[in-house]
Amino acid sequence: MHSLTRDQSRAIDRYAMETLGVPGVVLMENAGRLCADALAEFLGGDVLGRKVAICTGGGNNGGDGFVLARHLSLRGADVTVFLLSPAEKLSGDAETNYRIAKNLQLDIRQVGPEEIGSLAERLAATDVVVDAVGGTGIKGALRGDVATAVEQINAAGRPVVAVDIPTGLDCDTGAAVGPAVRAKLTVTMLARKKGFDAPGSRECTGEVRVADIGIPAEAVAKMAGVA
Helix, strand or coil: CCCECHHHHHHHHHHHHHHCCCCHHHHHHHHHHHHHHHHHHHCCCCCCCCEEEEEECCCHHHHHHHHHHHHHHHCCCEEEEEECCCHHHCCHHHHHHHHHHHHCCCEEEECCCCCHHHHHHHHCCCCEEEEECCCCCCCCCCCHHHHHHHHHHHHCCCCEEEECCCCCCCCCCCCCCCCCCCCCEEEEECCCEHHHHCCCCHHHHCEEEEECCCCCHHHHHHHHCCC
């Protein structure tokens, strides 16, 4: 499969939902579950009792993180979600999966501006950190609390698994003009992203694995203009 640009990835998501009729919440469920599979393999095949920190933002990438948290918890992992966006600002499929996680009484901790500077200390006590903060839509240098969160994730000294793309890495260019997560593994949806082919991007992505979230490969190829 050819690597996808930011716009192609968005177009394929719209095609899946509007033409194929696959609800976005189903795509999110598939993404989170497959990330759980990849993370379990990353940890040696068994997450029972392992401490996992999941840093989530307010968009769909964060929604994937809530699904991932649920599946890891069901497998016996000790999961803590650090929510870096106000819960009341969540919407759509991300808000749906946040509510499910809350109803299941998962450990979700709101991280406000006054706490974000000490996030690394809490992340350092875990076996692995998941980056589900920002997705492919990020352009340019990170600012404010998101930039601080990325710096804290890197400072924790724990192996990082990124959901879809390391936060701060540009989807199309593979450049990081400001702070960017340095992951050991990136689980990306549909296909590799164009930026992953750029020299030096592997310093942020680590190993890249592609997750099939239920969109036919033929449809992906057609929408990407390579069929």
